[in-house]
Amino acid sequence: MDRRPFATTTHWLRLGGLCALALGIALLDTLTDREIAIGVFQVVVVLLAAGFLSTRGVTVTALGCAGLVLCSYLATRTGDREAGLVNCIISLLAIVAVAALSLRLEAAKRAADAARARLVQAGRLSQLGELAASIAHEVNQPLTAIAASGNACQRWLSNQPPQVERAVQAAQRVIDDAHRASAVIARVRSLVRQAQVAKDWLNLAATVEKVLDFVRAELAERQVAVEVRLQEGLPPLLADESQLQQVILNLLLNALDALEGVAPEQRRLVIQVGQDTAGAIRLGVEDSGRGLTPGAREQMFEAFYTTKAQGMGLGLALSRSIVEAHGGRIWATSLPEGGTGVYCSLPKDPQP
Known part of the structure; x- marks a missing residue:
């Protein structure tokens, strides 16, 4: 079952809820006196956005919240205008500070994930060193069998008359053992490769x-x-x-x-x-x-x-x-x- 449509729907529902929350805070900020700094709660919107949006998304959200704070300040008609201006500046500074910290935290998480991936890769290579003898043994077995079956095939064909049926059986054993060797190499490659997490x-x-x-x-x-x-x-x-x-x-x-x-x-x-x-x-x-x-x-x-x-x-x-x-x-x-x-x-x- 493809879960991507569900994930996309969930993303848009979160985004819609985020917009509704930001608009609700802005409306409440507009309806209250300028002395009450409701706009500072826009930092909650920025923090929620940091949980599921990209760096660009968080930046756009912070700018949008800042814009709503300014609009609320200009649209509010009651209360002391000077106190309202101070509250507006405080709210804007809080939004900028929270957005900057969220972006720095996201960058630190990406760096930690990259470091963990490199450590995992080092561990894989260390394991291969410990398993070198086992790998050589596993590869050597089908190669030895391929050589034996190839020699048998040659003997059956050199007989007079050639024993084609037995030669075909020996050739089939060569193919089967080649697949066995290929499977060993594939397992080694799956341990060595450095790929993104793919659940x-x-x-x-x-x-x-x-x-x-x-x-x-x-x-x-x-x-x-x-x-x-x-x-x-x-x-x-x-x-x-x-x-x-x-x-x-x-x-x-x-x-x-x-x-x-x-x-x-x-x-x-x-x-x-x-x-x-x-x-x-x-x-x-x-x-x-x-x-x-x-x-x-x-x-x-x-x-x-x-x-x-x-x-x-x-x-x-x-x-x-x-x-x-x-x-x-x-x-x-x-x-x-x-x-x-x-x-x-x-x-x-x-x-x-």
Whole structure:
């Protein structure tokens, strides 16, 4: 369902309400004595405009409010004219000051968003460094299979008489393995690319499965048993899939690091996706590692905090930033049986 017409209607309704409020304040200012500075309440209109209009829109709104204050002053016939002039100047200065502060705040928010985007990009590149061996392994598997199938195809065709049917089967295996290699490269590109946030309706369980496909070779290499618990019938979630994939990957990499030093037969991960009692979608990654100290639990989501010798301390901080940008929260706890559980909950949007 296309939600853009609804968003456009909402925008125009807000704009209409803003104009009505500004005109109402101006009318009240005109009907009261000059000594009463009703016009100063036009700053409320400017503040409301800053919540959903662009920089140009806020500027136009401030100019419009200033114009209404001047018109009210000229149209008011009762009260002391000198006091009215002072009140008019105060109202104009208040409108200008609030508009300037609102525009500066908007510029600061844009700068913060840009800085967060650069930090997310740095985290993605850091993840790729940690997963280099797994990526090489995943790409090497289909390439080796392509070489084997190509040699088989050549042998079948060189036979006398040529065994065309078997050669065709070998050629089909070459095509299938080429698609497998292409899929690996596509997943790597989705992690590396720096794109604008693009929210869409998605199934979080399917997103978890995609990330698991990406790290399956790494899990097998480290001899980690994985249990996936996916609740049936989960509602769709409005989110940026690329960013959620990064959160899931961060949690998995963090859990794998926690399993270092644990005996292979005891290495275990549990991945949970379900809906809590409040209706939010909940994701959890639990490991059977060494657990958390109270100090680590308090600091683990802070930027540049790490217990790894080669770690950057960005993964969990970026995960918190992404989850909070989606209106959710993330937390960690020590498990009674040992190990650590990291969970995040994301609010369920209205159904599309």
